[in-house]
Amino acid sequence: MMYDQTRAQQPAGQTRGPTERRAPGPEPLLPSAERDKIVQSLRHALNTFPDTPREALEEAESAYDEATAQLVNALAERRRLLRAGWQDQAPGTQSDELRHALRQYREITQRLLQL
Numbered sequence: 662m663m664y665d666q667t668r669a670q671q672p673a674g675q676t677r678g679p680t681e682r683r684a685p686g687p688e689p690l691l692p693s694a695e696r697d698k699i700v701q702s703l704r705h706a707l708n709t710f711p712d713t714p715r716e717a718l719e720e721a722e723s724a725y726d727e728a729t730a731q732l733v734n735a736l737a738e739r740r741r742l743l744r745a746g747w748q749d750q751a752p753g754t755q756s757d758e759l760r761h762a763l764r765q766y767r768e769i770t771q772r773l774l775q776l
Contacts, residue, residue: 687772699727703720703721703724706718736773
């Protein structure tokens with residue numbers, strides 16, 4: 662039998678059933694509608710480059726600007742939610758709750774470093 666670190670870190674009596682398991686992989690940083698809009702704009706820029714190169718570059722730059730702005734906003738919101746979850750708790754807060762917040766910070770930071 663293999664050691665299951667995730668299960669070992671759960672409080673006793675709290676095992677996840679099949680319907681409670683998370684989808685594989687981390688949650689996207691941007692909503693799919695926003696990502697799709699940016700990707701569509703970038704594709705349009707790539708497709709129109711032969712006919713109107715300068716306008717295509719301006720559209721690509723705009724897509725880049727939109728992507729970075731959306732990412733900054735999404736990261737700021739995620740940070741706000743994480744901080745709200747642990748900052749106002751009493752000093753005797755359960756270490757499991759703090760460990761969960763630490764794991765979330767680690768996951769997001771690692772994802773940013775892989776960009």
